[in-house]
Every structure is written in structure tokens, then in C-alpha cells.
Amino acid sequence: MSRILKMRYLILRRITQIGLLFLYFSANAYGWKILTGTLSSSTLFQTIPLADPFAILQMLSAGALMGVNVFIGAAIVTLFYGIIGGRAFCSWVCPVNMVTDLANWLRRKLLLDKAERKVWVSRNARYWVLVLSLIVSAITGLAAFELVSPITIFNRGVIFGMGMTGGVLLAIFLFDLFGVKNGWCGHICPLGGFYSLIGRFSLIRVRHNQPNCTLCMKCKEVCPESEVLFMIGKKSTTVNMGECVNCARCIEVCDDDALGFSIRDFATTEAKGDNR
Amino acid sequence: MNTQNPKKDTKPKISERRRFLTIMAQSIGLSALGGLIWTGYVEEAKASPLLLRPPGALKEPDFLRMCIKCGQCAEACPYDTLLMAKPGDGLPMGTPYFIPRDIPCYMCTDIPCVPVCPTGALDQKSVSSNEGGREVLDINKARMGLAIIDHESCIAYWGIQCDACHRACPLLDEAITLEYVRNERTGKHAKLIPVVHADYCTGCGLCEHACVTEKAAIFVLPRDVAMGKPGDFYVKGWSKKDQERIKERNLGKLQTKTKMSEKRAEDYLNMDEGLFDE
Numbered sequence: 001m002s003r004i005l006k007m008r009y010l011i012l013r014r015i016t017q018i019g020l021l022f023l024y025f026s027a028n029a030y031g032w033k034i035l036t037g038t039l040s041s042s043t044l045f046q047t048i049p050l051a052d053p054f055a056i057l058q059m060l061s062a063g064a065l066m067g068v069n070v071f072i073g074a075a076i077v078t079l080f081y082g083i084i085g086g087r088a089f090c091s092w093v094c095p096v097n098m099v100t101d102l103a104n105w106l107r108r109k110l111l112l113d114k115a116e117r118k119v120w121v122s123r124n125a126r127y128w129v130l131v132l133s134l135i136v137s138a139i140t141g142l143a144a145f146e147l148v149s150p151i152t153i154f155n156r157g158v159i160f161g162m163g164m165t166g167g168v169l170l171a172i173f174l175f176d177l178f179g180v181k182n183g184w185c186g187h188i189c190p191l192g193g194f195y196s197l198i199g200r201f202s203l204i205r206v207r208h209n210q211p212n213c214t215l216c217m218k219c220k221e222v223c224p225e226s227e228v229l230f231m232i233g234k235k236s237t238t239v240n241m242g243e244c245v246n247c248a249r250c251i252e253v254c255d256d257d258a259l260g261f262s263i264r265d266f267a268t269t270e271a272k273g274d275n276r
Numbered sequence: 277m278n279t280q281n282p283k284k285d286t287k288p289k290i291s292e293r294r295r296f297l298t299i300m301a302q303s304i305g306l307s308a309l310g311g312l313i314w315t316g317y318v319e320e321a322k323a324s325p326l327l328l329r330p331p332g333a334l335k336e337p338d339f340l341r342m343c344i345k346c347g348q349c350a351e352a353c354p355y356d357t358l359l360m361a362k363p364g365d366g367l368p369m370g371t372p373y374f375i376p377r378d379i380p381c382y383m384c385t386d387i388p389c390v391p392v393c394p395t396g397a398l399d400q401k402s403v404s405s406n407e408g409g410r411e412v413l414d415i416n417k418a419r420m421g422l423a424i425i426d427h428e429s430c431i432a433y434w435g436i437q438c439d440a441c442h443r444a445c446p447l448l449d450e451a452i453t454l455e456y457v458r459n460e461r462t463g464k465h466a467k468l469i470p471v472v473h474a475d476y477c478t479g480c481g482l483c484e485h486a487c488v489t490e491k492a493a494i495f496v497l498p499r500d501v502a503m504g505k506p507g508d509f510y511v512k513g514w515s516k517k518d519q520e521r522i523k524e525r526n527l528g529k530l531q532t533k534t535k536m537s538e539k540r541a542e543d544y545l546n547m548d549e550g551l552f553d554e
Contacts, residue, residue: 028351040370041346041394049394055344059395064341066395073394128307136311140318142340147318147369156347156360156370164364 009248016092021158028159039093039155040146041070049073054194058143061134078198086199090185090192091224091247095154099169100185103176104224112177119179123186123227123243126193133190145190182224186243200242206250207262210236219250219259232258238265324366325501327373328479330358331381331418332390332403336500342397345370349389349398355382358389374420376481376496383415383446383480416447421479421496422503423452423472430493435459435467441494442470444486451476452483470494474503 004011023035024042036043041051051073059066081089091097107113129145136144146152150168157165172184185192208231215233220226228241229250251259290298322340330349333339349372350358357379361367374381390398390413405414423441427433445452452470459465470483472494481496508525512518 028347036351036392037346037348037394041344041348043348043392043394051344051394059341059344062341064395066342066344070344070394122303128303129310132307132311132314136314136318139315140322141337142318142322142368143344144314144318146345147321148314152345152370153363156345157362160347160350160360161362163362165362168363 006252009252013092013247014098017095017098020093021095021155024155024159038152038159040152041073048076050077052191053078053198054191055143055146057194058133058137058145061137062141062143063138064143081195082198082202084203086202086204086246087192087195087242087244088199088204088246089195090189091245094151094185094191095158096151096169096172096189097185099154099173100176100182100224103173104182106177107181108221113181119183121180121183121187123225125187126190126196129188130190130193149191150184151189151191185245186224192245196242198242201264203264204246205238205240205262205264206244206246206248207238207260207265208232208236209258209260210234212256212258214256214258216255218253218255222249222253224249238262240264321368324368325498327367327371328376328421328481328496328498330372330374330389330398331383331387331415331420331478332393332398332400333420334397334399336498339397340368340371342395343371344395344397346394347372348392348394352388352392354384354388355379357381374481376484377492378485380481380485381418381420381478382482383418383478385413385415387413387415387418416476416478418478418480419499421481422474422477422499423479423481423483423494423496424502425470425472425494429489429491430470431489432467432469435461435465437468438488439468439470440486440488441483444482446480446482447476447478451478474499 020035023032024038026032027034027036033046034044036046037050039052040055041049043049049069049072051070053074056066056070056074081087085092133145150172153165153168157163175183176185180187208229210231210233213233217232220229220232223229224247225241225243225245228239228244231237231239248261251261322337325336327336329336329339330353334342345360347360347370350360357374358372359374361369361371361373363369367373387403390400390403393400400413401411402419403414403417404411405417406412425433425441430438432438439454442448442452442454450473452472454468455471457467457469459467479496479499484492484495487494508522511522
């Protein structure tokens with residue numbers, strides 16, 4: 001029981017991730033009209049439009065003049081993550097997260113982190129990729145990241161048939177396992193970068209309670225964006241950096257009740273951690 | 277992407293300003309490299325012209341620009357005609373298309389695939405007609421492609437009686453007609469050969485689906501691929517409609533200027549210049 005309690009958020013996250021995939025799948029397979037479409041753009045209960053704001057941004061950059069519905073959809077998604085969820089998309093919705101989490105888990109089990117790191121990529125690379133995807137979209141007249149995004153490829157694969165989608169996912173898995181730790185989600189993926197920017201000021205945050213901390217550093221070990229936990233053992237505050245995916249793994253692994261969910265602490269100024 | 281950990285202390289000292297500029301230059305350089313590869317890939321991916329799009333799809337470059345790859349058209353299709361391009365298909369990733377030999381478009385009169393498009397990549401106007409001041413969906417206006425007949429492998433052209441495509445055509449006797457010709461080989465039989473009419477053909481592919489030959493002798497190609505273009509030099513003088521076509525032509529671009537054409541034709545003819553040896 002305590003083991004399950006230690007994984008309560010992880011289980012909830014898998015339920016949302018797989019549940020959403022199932023709803024999308026059932027819209028095509030069984031004709032359920034709960035959630036139709038894909039993560040790029042969908043319709044909830046046949047009325048509420050939802051759209052990926054980053055996809056819309058790329059399409060605007062490519063010069064597309066779209067209908068008003070997708071803009072409403074993009075606004076709904078942007079407001080939800082911007083005000084409430086932060087970068088929660090990455091850990092609670094994105095299906096690729098399951099692949100990279102598996103790679104990360106294996107990495108820890110096989111002690112791959114203890115070996116000397118051979119490849120180094122800046123965590124800021126994703127922002128360069130983000131800007132680049134908008135530039136390439138403008139040059140080619142086609143949403144550039146949408147054409148290669150493993151997120152929507154995986155998502156569509158589940159709904160419409162996988163084809164060679166497994167190869168794409170295997171590439172990411174291998175990159176995260178043997179290349180860079182959290183390489184895809186934490187360094188390259190421009191959608192993650194985009195939600196980091198959008199979720200910069202969101203309300204739901206992880207809070208660190210410094211007096212309880214015993215400096216075991218389990219949270220930093222498990223965190224996919226460990227730079228956001230720079231305050232561990234130093235001061236009590238909320239994790240305010242936009243890169244935090246609100247996955248709550250740190251809360252689960254903490255044996256000392258030093259971490260928990262809370263509302264953003266506006267009093268503390270946003271301090272930068274080490275970006276490496 | 278460095279190949280090793282940056283070890284600042286073992287390297288010769290450079291100023292912070294120098295370090296910053298170097299890192300920026302590196303990042304911009306690597307981004308340019310990535311951008312070149314990425315742009316190349318996207319341009320290659322765009323260049324697959326043999327694709328049939330859903331009804332009402334914009335012209336290919338605009339369609340690729342506007343399609344958000346959400347698959348709501350494919351989900352709305354009751355016949356599972358529409359597929360979403362996936363890795364391994366070698367087509368622009370995530371965009372809807374169909375293969376009529378497998379499943380053709382059955383031309384639903386309520387066109388469920390078009391109104392669900394959130395971006396307008398599938399243009400409802402292009403598949404609507406005005407009935408008494410009201411826009412009504414009209415699948416017959418769809419132009420998904422154009423059926424092409426290979427005369428060499430079509431057995432009706434051989435003289436064997438077959439009208440499978442004609443009977444399968446939803447616009448029978450409009451999009452496909454059967455033409456009566458004499459069989460010169462036997463001298464005493466008729467051939468009933470199918471002929472496609474581009475003014476009516478929607479490109480649904482029911483003919484291709486129905487064709488009895490091993491590989492279909494009638495098949496749908498995208499209109500841009502299947503059709504030629506006479507251009508502004510050739511106009512049907514007997515057709516008012518065809519003359520409309522060239523009304524907006526740019527005359528300045530069309531005129532050929534040679535030494536002879538510098539003068540008006542009648543001036544040129546009435547002048548004796550060049551007629552006599554000087």
C-alpha cells in the first residue's frame with residue numbers, strides 16, 4: 001500500500017496519458033464523440049475546440065490563414081497551462097513522456113548515469129530549436145516541427161495505425177538511454193520549451209519545505225529537470241521555474257515530507273538555477 | 277552539441293565577453309546547420325505529388341500550409357477511406373489522403389469529412405452550391421483528382437465487353453461515358469469504350485476500385501498531375517466560356533518583340549524598306 005502511495009501521482013499521470021490516448025482512439029474506432037481529433041487539434045464533447053498553440057504559431061509563421069475555431073482552441077489550451085497547469089502537458093498528457101520516462105528509469109537501474117557522460121547538450125537547445133522551427137516554417141511554408149514531431153506521430157499512430165512509428169520512438173528511447181539524460185524532453189523538444197515559456201507564471205507549483213529536508217537528494221536524482229530544484233535544502237519556496245513539468249516525482253520520492261503541491265509563492269523572486 | 281564536458285579551468289583563459297561571443301556564434305552556427313538539414317527534409321517531404329486529398333482540399337501547397345494534421349476528417353469518414361500519413365509511408369507526415377484502389381471515396385451527400393476541418397484546409401465553400409440563396413453541400417463539385425484510362429490495358433479498348441468503371445461511376449454518363457466505335461480488327465463488331473470527362477469527374481476513384489484488370493487500367497491522379505494547360509496562346513475561338521479564360525491575361529508579358537514587330541503590320545507591309553538592294 002505504501003508502495004502505491006509512493007507512486008500515486010505517477011499512476012494518476014499514466015491514467016491521464018493512456019486515458020486521453022484511449023479517448024482519441026475510441027473516437028476513431030468506436031465513434032465515441034467525447035474527444036475527437038488528435039493532440040494537434042481536437043473537439044471536446046463535439047463543441048469545445050482545442051488546439052496546440054505551438055502548432056498554430058508555426059502555421060501562422062508558414063503563412064496560413066485559418067478559421068477562428070482553432071484560435072479559440074489554442075487560447076483555451078494556452079490559458080489552461082498558463083494560469084493553472086504550467087508545463088503539465090509534458091508529464092500528464094504527452095505520450096512520448098512514457099517512452100522517455102522508461103529510458104530514464106532504465107538509466108537509473110543500469111547505473112548509466114554513473115558512467116562518464118560523453119554527449120553534452122545545453123538545456124537551452126530547445127529554445128533554439130523552437131525559434132528554428134518557426135524560421136523553417138516561414139521558409140518552407142509548412143509547419144516544420146509538426147512534420148517531424150514524435151508527439152503527434154505517436155498520438156496519430158495509436159489512433160490510425162502505427163506504421164513505422166515504433167522506429168521514431170525507439171530513436172528517442174535510445175537517445176535518452178545512451179545519449180543525453182532526459183535528452184529529448186529536457187533538452188531538444190521545442191514543444192516542451194514552448195510550454196516552459198507559457199507555464200512560467202502558472203499557479204500550481206511544487207513547494208519545498210526546507211526544515212524537513214534531510215538532503216538525501218532523491219528528488220534531484222529523479223527530477224527530469226533537476227535544475228528547477230536548486231532550492232533543495234537551502235530555502236522554503238515554491239518551484240517557480242517554467243521548466244518544471246509538475247510531474248510530482250520529487251514529492252513521491254521524498255521520505256521526509258519536504259515537498260508537496262501548493263499555489264505559487266509570489267513573494268519569492270524568481271532565481272535562476274544552473275542551466276546545465 | 278559538444279563531445280565532452282566543458283572544462284573551463286584547463287583551457288587557456290579567455291575573457292567573459294569572448295566566451296559569450298564564442299558560445300553565441302557556436303549556437304547560431306549549429307542552428308544554421310540544423311535549419312539547413314531541417315529545411316531540406318521539409319522540402320523533400322513536400323515534393324510528393326501523387327497524393328489524393330479529401331474533398332474540398334485546397335491546392336496542395338496551401339493545403340500543406342493549412343492542415344493541422346488533427347485527423348478529424350479521417351475520423352468522420354464512415355468508410356475509413358481517409359488515411360493519415362505515418363512514418364514509412366513516404367508522404368507528408370500526418371496529412372490525410374486516400375488510395376482509391378483500396379477504399380475509394382463514396383461521395384457522401386452530407387460530406388462529413390469537410391465541415392469538421394478546424395482550419396479550413398478542407399474548404400466547405402468549394403464543395404457547396406447555391407440553391408435558392410442557400411449554401412448547400414454538393415459533393416459533385418469535389419475535385420479530388422481525375423480518372424485516367426490506360427488504353428493499352430483497358431480491355432474495353434481491346435474490344436472485350438466491359439463497362440465496370442462506367443457502372444461504378446456515381447456520375448454515370450456524365451463523368452464517364454461509353455463511346456461506340458467500330459472494331460476494325462474484326463470488321464463486324466462494336467467496341468464500347470469508356471471515356472472520362474474532366475468537367476464532371478470528381479476523382480472519387482470508384483471506377484479505379486471497380487476496374488477488373490489486375491492493376492487498374494483506369495486510375496485517379498491528382499488534377500495537377502493529370503491535366504495539361506493550353507496557356508494563353510491557344511483559345512477556342514468558338515467558345516465564349518474559353519474566351520473568358522484569357523480575359524485576365526497579361527498582354528505585356530505575352531507580346532513577342534522582334535525587329536519586325538516593332539512596326540504595325542500594315543506599315544511594315546506597305547513600306548518598301550528592305551525590298552530593294554541599296
